[in-house]
Structure formats: C-alpha cells, structure tokens
Amino acid sequence: MSPKKIVVVDDDETIRKTFFLILQKKYLVYLAKDSQEALERFTKGKVDLIIADLKLPRINGLRLISKFRELGYKGEVIMISAYPDLINEKELNRLSISDFFVKPLDLEALNRSIDFLLNSKNVPGARSKEAFHG
Numbered sequence: 028m029s030p031k032k033i034v035v036v037d038d039d040e041t042i043r044k045t046f047f048l049i050l051q052k053k054y055l056v057y058l059a060k061d062s063q064e065a066l067e068r069f070t071k072g073k074v075d076l077i078i079a080d081l082k083l084p085r086i087n088g089l090r091l092i093s094k095f096r097e098l099g100y101k102g103e104v105i106m107i108s109a110y111p112d113l114i115n116e117k118e119l120n121r122l123s124i125s126d127f128f129v130k131p132l133d134l135e136a137l138n139r140s141i142d143f144l145l146n147s148k149n150v151p152g153a154r155s156k157e158a159f160h161g
Contacts, residue, residue: 046078062086062087106126
C-alpha cells in the first residue's frame with residue numbers, strides 16, 4: 028500500500044517546515060505557501076488530506092477548500108487558524124471540513140486526528156469526535 032499524501036497550505040514557512048518534519052516519517056508531505064500554489068500543483072494528483080490555514084494570501088483557506096471540492100476533491104480536510112472567531116460552523120459543515128485546530132497547535136492532538144482520518148475505516152468527510160480544538 029502506498030503512503031498517504033498530505034498537502035499543507037500555510038503562508039508561514041515555520042509552520043510548513045514543522046508539519047513536514049512531524050509527518051514525513053509516515054506520510055508523503057507536500058507544501059504550498061498559498062492557495063494559488065496549492066491549486067496549481069495538487070488538483071490533478073490524488074491527495075488524501077489537505078491541511079490549510081484559514082488566513083492565506085489572495086484566497087482564504089475556506090475558499091481554497093471550496094475550489095478543491097468544486098474540482099471533485101472528496102478527501103479529508105483539516106483547517107487551522109489563529110483566528111477561531113472567523114470560523115463559521117455552517118461553512119465547515121458545508122465544505123465537509125474533517126477537523127479544526129486553533130494555533131498555537133496541539134501537535135499531539137493534531138497527530139491523532141491525522142492518523143484517525145487517514146488510517147481508520149471512517150466515512151470520507153465525516154467529522155472526528157474532536158471537531159474543534161482550541
């Protein structure tokens with residue numbers, strides 16, 4: 028079985044590098060600095076999980092996921108943000124966001140969520156039990 032593919036979209040280089048270092052032992056990890064780069068590079072290939080920051084240059088994270096969904100992406104999504112007050116629960120549900128984490132990130136909880144989403148026999152797009160981490 029081939030390793031699962033994760034795309035991390037965040038304009039903060041430190042966060043991108045942290046995700047890469049933490050996840051690369053178990054998964055194939057690809058990094059994008061903004062929504063445009065993510066859309067250009069990853070809409071044609073199979074991706075199992077997208078981790079996206081809410082506040083991104085040009086197109087925000089929710090709009091990015093909306094565009095991926097319009098293009099047929101049915102995989103898992105974890106949204107992260109330092110601004111939880113900007114999140115609309117209805118929008119998370121509409122876009123089938125699997126999980127949401129508030130920065131600074133609880134890396135243990137994040138790892139558990141990623142492992143659950145990518146390795147369990149759950150229904151794609153179903154919310155995990157810990158849907159809001161803050």
